[in-house]
Amino acid sequence: MNPDTFVLLVRMAFRNLFAARLKTLIVGSIVFAGAFLVVLGLSLLESVNDGMSRSIVDSLAGHIQVHAAASKDKLEIFGGMGGFPDLAPIPRFPLVRDRLLTLPNVKAVVPMGINGAVATSGNVVDNALEKLRDSVRRAGKRPTKALRAEIGARKALVRRMVELLEQDLLSAASISSEKAENAVTIANVHRAAQPAYWARFDDDPLASLEYLENKVAPAAAEADMLFVSYIGTDLDAFRKSFDRLEITDGTFVPPGKRGFLFAKFNYEEMFKVKIARRLDRIKEAKEIGGRTIARDPELKRWAGENVAQTHEILYQLDQLGAEAVERALQRDLKLPGLKLDALLAKLLDINDTNFAERYRLFYADVAPSIDLYKVRIGDDLTIKAVTRSGYPQSVVVKVYGAFQFRGLEKSALAGSMCLIDLVSFNELSGFPTTESTAEIAGMRKAAGAKAVSRETAEADLFGGGTTTVQTGHTGDVRIPDRLSGASSRRAGSAFTPADLDRASVLNAAVILKDPRRMSRTMREIEALSKKEGLGLKVISWQTAAGLLGQLVLLMRLVLFVAVGIIFLVALVVLSNAFVMATLERVRDIGTLRAVGARRGFIFAMIVVEAAVVGIIFGGAGAVAGGAVVELIGWIGIPAKSDVMFFFFSGPRLKPFLRISSVVIAAILVLIVNALSAGYPAWLAARITPRQAMATDE
Amino acid sequence: MASIVSVRDLTKEYRLGNVIVPALKRVSLDFGVGEFLAVAGPSGSGKTTLLNMIGCVDTPTGGTVEVDGEQTTLLPERALTDLRLHKIGFIFQSFNLITVLTVFQNVELPLLLQRVGPAAERRRRVLDLLERVGIAPYADQRPNELSGGQRQRVAIARALVTGPKLVLADEPTANLDSVNGQMILDLMKHLNREKGTTFLFSTHDARVMANAEAIIRLADGAVVDRVSPAEAGIAPAR
Numbered sequence: 001m002n003p004d005t006f007v008l009l010v011r012m013a014f015r016n017l018f019a020a021r022l023k024t025l026i027v028g029s030i031v032f033a034g035a036f037l038v039v040l041g042l043s044l045l046e047s048v049n050d051g052m053s054r055s056i057v058d059s060l061a062g063h064i065q066v067h068a069a070a071s072k073d074k075l076e077i078f079g080g081m082g083g084f085p086d087l088a089p090i091p092r093f094p095l096v097r098d099r100l101l102t103l104p105n106v107k108a109v110v111p112m113g114i115n116g117a118v119a120t121s122g123n124v125v126d127n128a129l130e131k132l133r134d135s136v137r138r139a140g141k142r143p144t145k146a147l148r149a150e151i152g153a154r155k156a157l158v159r160r161m162v163e164l165l166e167q168d169l170l171s172a173a174s175i176s177s178e179k180a181e182n183a184v185t186i187a188n189v190h191r192a193a194q195p196a197y198w199a200r201f202d203d204d205p206l207a208s209l210e211y212l213e214n215k216v217a218p219a220a221a222e223a224d225m226l227f228v229s230y231i232g233t234d235l236d237a238f239r240k241s242f243d244r245l246e247i248t249d250g251t252f253v254p255p256g257k258r259g260f261l262f263a264k265f266n267y268e269e270m271f272k273v274k275i276a277r278r279l280d281r282i283k284e285a286k287e288i289g290g291r292t293i294a295r296d297p298e299l300k301r302w303a304g305e306n307v308a309q310t311h312e313i314l315y316q317l318d319q320l321g322a323e324a325v326e327r328a329l330q331r332d333l334k335l336p337g338l339k340l341d342a343l344l345a346k347l348l349d350i351n352d353t354n355f356a357e358r359y360r361l362f363y364a365d366v367a368p369s370i371d372l373y374k375v376r377i378g379d380d381l382t383i384k385a386v387t388r389s390g391y392p393q394s395v396v397v398k399v400y401g402a403f404q405f406r407g408l409e410k411s412a413l414a415g416s417m418c419l420i421d422l423v424s425f426n427e428l429s430g431f432p433t434t435e436s437t438a439e440i441a442g443m444r445k446a447a448g449a450k451a452v453s454r455e456t457a458e459a460d461l462f463g464g465g466t467t468t469v470q471t472g473h474t475g476d477v478r479i480p481d482r483l484s485g486a487s488s489r490r491a492g493s494a495f496t497p498a499d500l501d502r503a504s505v506l507n508a509a510v511i512l513k514d515p516r517r518m519s520r521t522m523r524e525i526e527a528l529s530k531k532e533g534l535g536l537k538v539i540s541w542q543t544a545a546g547l548l549g550q551l552v553l554l555m556r557l558v559l560f561v562a563v564g565i566i567f568l569v570a571l572v573v574l575s576n577a578f579v580m581a582t583l584e585r586v587r588d589i590g591t592l593r594a595v596g597a598r599r600g601f602i603f604a605m606i607v608v609e610a611a612v613v614g615i616i617f618g619g620a621g622a623v624a625g626g627a628v629v630e631l632i633g634w635i636g637i638p639a640k641s642d643v644m645f646f647f648f649s650g651p652r653l654k655p656f657l658r659i660s661s662v663v664i665a666a667i668l669v670l671i672v673n674a675l676s677a678g679y680p681a682w683l684a685a686r687i688t689p690r691q692a693m694a695t696d697e
Numbered sequence: 698m699a700s701i702v703s704v705r706d707l708t709k710e711y712r713l714g715n716v717i718v719p720a721l722k723r724v725s726l727d728f729g730v731g732e733f734l735a736v737a738g739p740s741g742s743g744k745t746t747l748l749n750m751i752g753c754v755d756t757p758t759g760g761t762v763e764v765d766g767e768q769t770t771l772l773p774e775r776a777l778t779d780l781r782l783h784k785i786g787f788i789f790q791s792f793n794l795i796t797v798l799t800v801f802q803n804v805e806l807p808l809l810l811q812r813v814g815p816a817a818e819r820r821r822r823v824l825d826l827l828e829r830v831g832i833a834p835y836a837d838q839r840p841n842e843l844s845g846g847q848r849q850r851v852a853i854a855r856a857l858v859t860g861p862k863l864v865l866a867d868e869p870t871a872n873l874d875s876v877n878g879q880m881i882l883d884l885m886k887h888l889n890r891e892k893g894t895t896f897l898f899s900t901h902d903a904r905v906m907a908n909a910e911a912i913i914r915l916a917d918g919a920v921v922d923r924v925s926p927a928e929a930g931i932a933p934a935r
Contacts, residue, residue: 004809015797588793591789591794592806593754593778594754594793595786595807596779596807596810598778599774599775689754692754693754
């Protein structure tokens with residue numbers, strides 16, 4: 001087309017649009033809204049996608065996950081609907097790791113295994129009894145005055161606990177249906193709560209202690225059994241590869257040591273004294289969420305629960321501690337005559353005005369005298385898991401510390417998985433470890449057991465052939481290490497690199513140098529696995545994140561559907577508007593045809609008009625959308641819930657404008673305009689010059 | 698005198714439902730270059746249909762039309778468009794100016810379609826013609842700011858700007874008062890003489906016919922005769 005003709009067309013388009021100002025404005029605002037929403041929506045979505053991918057990739061998944069292709073289940077890092085996935089160990093993991101590291105884009109390969117189990121640290125009654133027993137043992141036949149006082153204080157604590165336990169049990173029994181079962185327990189506890197029992201305690205302190213340990217303490221045990229999800233991994237490799245990891249309490253597990261690290265969020269949520277945790281959460285809700293106790297039913301409920309559950313603190317205080325707290329609270333609350341339980345209830349009776357002061361008092365007066373966490377850093381943690389073959393297994397590991405991922409401090413998801421060394425993980429899962437293999441071999445030797453293979457079973461069992469003595473590897477026959485069932489083992493506290501290399505690995509995170517080349521690297525790993533028979537299944541972090549990974553896909557789908565609807569409406573309205581405009585100009589168009597304009601010229605005229613609308617209003621919409629994105633990016637959208645922390649990968653989402661969003665918006669506007677102008681333009685091109693004379697004759 | 702239009706046995710039928718309405722019945726005509734002719738007849742006599750056939754904006758049912766040596770009945774749509782663009786100028790009863798364009802742009806439009814360049818050349822030709830039809834002062838105004846007579850002058854300028862051999866005007870004065878109508882006819886006559894452009898205009902107004910060199914009288918879709926105004930009993934204008 002001649003540039004002058006084009007200029008004429010554009011000029012005519014502008015004039016026609018101006019002549020029909022109102023219609024142009026309506027049509028234009030639809031195009032404007034479409035472009036605006038596409039730019040804004042895509043930018044926000046991409047930012048959330050970005051944040052979430054960083055959350056997932058940086059916390060647990062890495063960019064790519066590999067696991068044994070022979071596995072029954074799909075790998076879901078955060079646990080799927082059906083619990084933890086049942087994965088077969090990756091065969092020859094050290095080789096797999098070394099081979100993967102030969103690929104140019106692979107930075108690190110971190111071995112992993114995911115599982116969950118019940119963890120206990122011995123309950124508070126157990127702990128108190130242990131201290132009492134210790135005092136009694138040290139006192140011996142001739143206790144010193146100081147020891148006698150210590151025994152007295154510790155006895156008083158246990159006695160108080162038993163009394164409180166009885167109250168708890170009675171109130172629990174009143175709402176429970178399992179009467180018969182509870183009756184025995186209540187009777188046992190009741191006996192220990194009687195003054196008569198304590199009067200005779202010193203007659204045979206050891207027997208009395210045994211009764212308390214066996215008949216009373218278990219009644220308090222259930223509350224302290226907590227479920228933990230954990231990832232068994234090469235801790236050092238994990239720390240190096242997931243560099244957002246930071247230790248918040250204690251220390252990292254020293255190299256070559258067995259150990260357990262709590263996820264900070266999980267530790268706070270599950271293991272902190274509930275009263276303290278609720279206070280923390282109320283504080284957070286008030287400060288970050290801007291919620292108030294007066295208005296928010298959840299905060300109100302938490303405050304109420306705190307007042308009702310002061311036992312939790314009373315349990316922990318021996319006589320000396322109780323006196324100290326009582327004195328402090330009497331002084332600070334200015335209520336001299338009040339007893340400890342009433343003081344605690346008073347302290348915890350909070351409202352929006354006194355909260356800050358009460359929070360401070362709790363941590364100043366009460367917290368120092370109690371254990372704030374059910375498991376302290378440095379304690380041994382007993383983890384009871386069911387192995388893959390179905391028998392219960394328990395392992396005792398030291399808790400070295402707690403960790404969190406920078407920027408994901410508030411996220412329950414990123415803070416859900418604790419870390420445990422791979423060797424202990426193997427034991428919990430029932431994979432043979434160097435230690436257990438040695439132990440089994442020892443037992444086998446002691447019992448005179450022989451390995452019997454299927455092929456030679458008859459000969460081996462009934463004589464006739466030579467006797468095969470198994471050496472070196474474990475066969476099909478597995479002997480549970482203790483026939484009584486659960487075995488609690490104080491595992492060795494260290495392991496060698498060889499132990500680590502021998503450990504079974506269920507899945508492995510592959511960290512990339514350049515994440516943008518992820519799909520290519522995935523293909524390379526697949527090709528390598530196929531070529532060398534590594535038997536790997538390769539999945540992206542999106543797939544590994546399971547439902548969570550699909551979430552962005554879902555959001556994108558919702559956005560596209562919404563945009564689709566907007567543009568469909570726009571398409572119909574625009575098309576209709578252009579058809580109307582065409583019909584109103586039949587005479588003009590016919591005249592143009594009569595004086596020699598070709599059909600193409602007429603077609604172009606309508607299309608240029610649509611394009612002008614698209615460019616001006618679509619462009620304005622895109623600019624406005626971009627401006628809003630930049631504005632939001634400047635202010636940031638605060639994360640108001642733990643899930644949002646995960647999505648935003650930090651406390652604030654700071655979306656930024658992407659060229660891709662603008663390009664997509666431009667393409668969509670152009671497509672919609674082309675489609676909506678297409679039919680009217682075609683219609684216009686078919687107007688005959690004779691229609692220009694329609695008014696004649 | 699060379700022939701510019703040659704019509705042979707031209708037939709046009711319109712279909713109205715199941716009824717076929719004949720608009721032209723085997724019309725044969727020849728016009729010479731430079732003629733100034735009127736097609737006259739009552740309403741429904743086929744004047745407009747005849748002009749449409751000659752102007753290549755409608756296709757005949759039968760017969761042939763030759764314009765400047767081209768058999769238009771054999772040409773494809775696109776060639777007909779180009780024929781209109783290069784050889785024929787149109788003047789309409791309702792002026793048919795493009796309302797969103799200025800007077801200048803309306804007149805320039807056919808030149809743009811013809812890809813006449815550069816802009817200065819187009820400008821010269823447009824202004825020259827506007828001067829000649831007497832509306833140069835209004836070049837930058839929109840058609841709706843002008844009177845009927847002025848608008849028709851713009852239309853004449855647009856029809857003539859490409860220098861066509863044939864100008865077809867369908868009732869060019871029907872929407873004008875008699876003074877303005879006469880001025881338009883005078884202008885057309887002037888241009889006819891000056892440039893030798895063939896003019897063919899339809900009318901049913903005797904005063905308009907009086908301006909023609911010859912009158913082709915139609916009735917019921919057939920040519921009755923070709924006469925001079927005097928023969929038709931009309932006093933020649935001025």
